Amino acid sequence: MIEFKDVSKTYPNGTKGLQHVNLKIEQGEFLAIIGLSGAGKSTLIRTINRMIDITDGQLMVDGVDVMTLKGKELRKFRRKIGMIFQSFNLVSRSTVIKNVLSSDVPDMPWYKTMFGIYSKEQKIKALEALDKVNILEKAYSRCDELSGGQQQRVALARTLNQNPSIILADEPVASLDPIIADIVMSDFARINKDLNISILINIHHVDLALKYATRVIGIRNGEIVYDGPTSEVTQEVLNLVYMGKAVPKSTDKIEIEGMVMNNG
Amino acid sequence: MAKKNRTPLFDRIFKPEHIVLDNGHTVDRPKSRTPLILVAFLIIVFISMQTTNFNLPRLISRIGQFPVILGQIFTPNLHYFDKVIPLLIETMKMSIVGTVVGCIIGLPLAILASSNINKNKPTLLICRFILSILRSIPTLIYATVFALIFNLGAFAGTAAIAIFTLSIVAKMLYEAIETIDMGPFEAMQSFGATTLQSFWTACMPQILPQYFDNCLYCFEMNVRASSILGYVGAGGLGILIRERTGYRQYHDLGTILLTLFVVVWAIDQLNNWIRSKLS
Numbered sequence: 001m002i003e004f005k006d007v008s009k010t011y012p013n014g015t016k017g018l019q020h021v022n023l024k025i026e027q028g029e030f031l032a033i034i035g036l037s038g039a040g041k042s043t044l045i046r047t048i049n050r051m052i053d054i055t056d057g058q059l060m061v062d063g064v065d066v067m068t069l070k071g072k073e074l075r076k077f078r079r080k081i082g083m084i085f086q087s088f089n090l091v092s093r094s095t096v097i098k099n100v101l102s103s104d105v106p107d108m109p110w111y112k113t114m115f116g117i118y119s120k121e122q123k124i125k126a127l128e129a130l131d132k133v134n135i136l137e138k139a140y141s142r143c144d145e146l147s148g149g150q151q152q153r154v155a156l157a158r159t160l161n162q163n164p165s166i167i168l169a170d171e172p173v174a175s176l177d178p179i180i181a182d183i184v185m186s187d188f189a190r191i192n193k194d195l196n197i198s199i200l201i202n203i204h205h206v207d208l209a210l211k212y213a214t215r216v217i218g219i220r221n222g223e224i225v226y227d228g229p230t231s232e233v234t235q236e237v238l239n240l241v242y243m244g245k246a247v248p249k250s251t252d253k254i255e256i257e258g259m260v261m262n263n264g
Numbered sequence: 265m266a267k268k269n270r271t272p273l274f275d276r277i278f279k280p281e282h283i284v285l286d287n288g289h290t291v292d293r294p295k296s297r298t299p300l301i302l303v304a305f306l307i308i309v310f311i312s313m314q315t316t317n318f319n320l321p322r323l324i325s326r327i328g329q330f331p332v333i334l335g336q337i338f339t340p341n342l343h344y345f346d347k348v349i350p351l352l353i354e355t356m357k358m359s360i361v362g363t364v365v366g367c368i369i370g371l372p373l374a375i376l377a378s379s380n381i382n383k384n385k386p387t388l389l390i391c392r393f394i395l396s397i398l399r400s401i402p403t404l405i406y407a408t409v410f411a412l413i414f415n416l417g418a419f420a421g422t423a424a425i426a427i428f429t430l431s432i433v434a435k436m437l438y439e440a441i442e443t444i445d446m447g448p449f450e451a452m453q454s455f456g457a458t459t460l461q462s463f464w465t466a467c468m469p470q471i472l473p474q475y476f477d478n479c480l481y482c483f484e485m486n487v488r489a490s491s492i493l494g495y496v497g498a499g500g501l502g503i504l505i506r507e508r509t510g511y512r513q514y515h516d517l518g519t520i521l522l523t524l525f526v527v528v529w530a531i532d533q534l535n536n537w538i539r540s541k542l543s
Contacts, residue, residue: 049454051450051453051454074456075456075457075458076456077456078453078454078455078456079455079456081454081455082454082455083451083454083455085447085450085451087447088447089447089448089450089451090447090448090451091448091465091466091469091470092445093469093470094469099448102448102452102457102465102466103455105452105457105461105465106455106456106457106458106461110460110461113461113464113465114464116465155451158451159455162455164455168454
C-alpha cells in the first residue's frame with residue numbers, strides 16, 4: 001500500500017512540484033495519472049521510489065516511511081519497485097537479454113557484475129520475463145535493432161525480472177504510435193491482473209487511461225483535483241484537470257484503431 | 265548605461281567615414297582595423313627575433329650543411345640494424361606495458377572525474393585537478409625524474425609512459441562519459457543498483473568502443489614518445505639516438521629512424537584494422 005500524507009515538493013528553484021497531496025493506493029490497483037505537462041505527474045511518481053525527495057509531509061510505502069531510508073536500505077527498498085520510462089532507458093548497444101539481466105545486478109557480487117557473469121537460472125528467469133511480454137524471439141538481438149514498442153516491452157520485461165510489487169511508469173507510451181501504445185497498455189493491464197502488481201502510469205492519452213486503468217488521478221499545478229474510479233471520469237472532470245481546455249477528440253480515432261485491433 | 269553605448273577607443277581616434285546617400289540617409293563606415301593589427305603583429309615578430317637571436321645571414325651561410333646530414337640519414341647503414349633490434353624491442357616493451365598500466369589506472373580516474381557519475385563535488389574537482397597537473401608535465405620530465413628515482417633504464421621509461429597515458433586516457437574518457445545517454449543509468453538506480461553497478465552495467469557498454477580507441481591512440485603516441493625517452497637515460501631506442509648523434513654517425517641514425525618509421529607505420533595499420541573491427 002502506498003500512502004501520501006499531506007505531501008509537498010518544492011524544487012530548489014521555487015517550483016512547486018506537489019502541493020498537499022493525500023492519496024491511498026491499495027496493492028494491485030491500476031492507476032492512471034493524468035494532467036498537463038509540468039503539472040507534477042512525474043514528480044508524484046518519482047517520489048514513490050525516492051528518485052525525487054519530498055520536502056514536506058509523509059510518504060509511506062508498504063509501511064515504510066520513504067524519507068527515512070538511506071544508502072543500502074534505500075537500494076533494497078527500490079528492488080521491489082519497478083520503473084518504466086518514456087525513452088525506455090535501455091543500453092541500446094547491448095542485447096535484449098543483457099538488458100533484462102541488468103536488473104539482477106544489484107544482488108550480485110562485484111566480480112560477477114564486472115565480467116557480466118549470469119547464472120543459468122538467472123538467464124532462464126530473464127527469458128521467462130521476455131516471454132511474458134511476448135518478445136522472447138528477440139532475446140539475443142541488439143536493442144537498437146528493435147522498434148520503440150518492442151523496446152518498451154523489453155523495459156517492461158527488465159522490470160518484471162526484478163519481481164516488483166509496484167510498477168511506476170512515466171509516460172510509457174508517449175513515444176509510441178497509437179496501435180503499439182494500445183498493445184503496451186494491454187501488457188500493463190495483463191501484468192496488473194495476473195501478478196497483482198500495483199501499477200501507476202503517467203499518461204497523456206486520456207482514451208487509453210480510461211480504457212485500461214481502474215482508477216484515475218487528475219493532477220493540476222501539483223494538486224490532486226480528481227481521484228476516483230475510471231467510470232466516473234466525465235467531460236467536466238477532464239475540463240477541471242486540463243484547466244478548462246477542451247480535450248481534443250483523439251478518442252474517436254482511437255476507437256477506430258481499437259476496432260482494427262480487434263479484427264486483426 | 266551610457267558606458268554601453270560608448271564608441272570604441274579605436275573609432276574615436278580614427279573617425280569613421282561618413283557616407284551620405286542620395287536620399288539623405290547616412291551610414292558610418294568604421295575605419296579598417298587591419299593596418300593596426302598588421303603593425304602590432306610585425307612588432308611582435310621583431311621582438312621575438314631579437315629575443316631568440318634569430319640570424320638570417322647564418323641561416324643562409326650554413327644551410328649547405330642541411331643536405332649533407334640529410335643525405336647521410338637517407339643512406340642508412342644497414343649493418344647497424346643488428347644493434348637497433350634489441351633496443352627497439354625494449355622500446356616496444358616499454359610502450360606496451362606503459363600503455364596497458366596507464367589505461368587500466370585511467371579508467372577509475374575517468375569515472376571519478378565525470379560530473380554526471382560522480383556527484384561528489386570535492387572528489388570530482390580534486391580528481392580533475394590532479395589529472396590536469398599530470399597532463400601538463402611532459403613525458404620527458406617524468407622520464408628524467410623517474411630515471412633519478414628508479415635508476416636509469418627501461419623501468420623509468422615505462423613508469424613515465426604509464427603516468428602520461430593515464431592522464432590522457434582519463435581526460436578523453438571522462439569527456440566521453442559526460443556525453444553518454446544517462447537513461448539506462450537512471451533505470452539501474454531506480455531498481456536499487458549502486459552507482460558503480462549502474463555505471464558498469466549501463467554506461468560501460470556505451471563507452472567501451474571509445475575507451476579502446478583512446479587506448480590504441482595512446483599506444484601509437486607512446487611508441488614514438490618512448491623512442492626519445494632514452495635521451496634522458498630511461499631506456500629504449502633513445503639511448504642509441506643520443507649516442508649516434510653525439511658521434512655524428514648519421515648513417516646509423518638513419519637506420520634507427522627508418523626502423524622506427526616502419527614500426528610506427530605498422531602499428532598505425534594494425535590500429536586501423538582493430539578500430540574497423542570495433543565499430
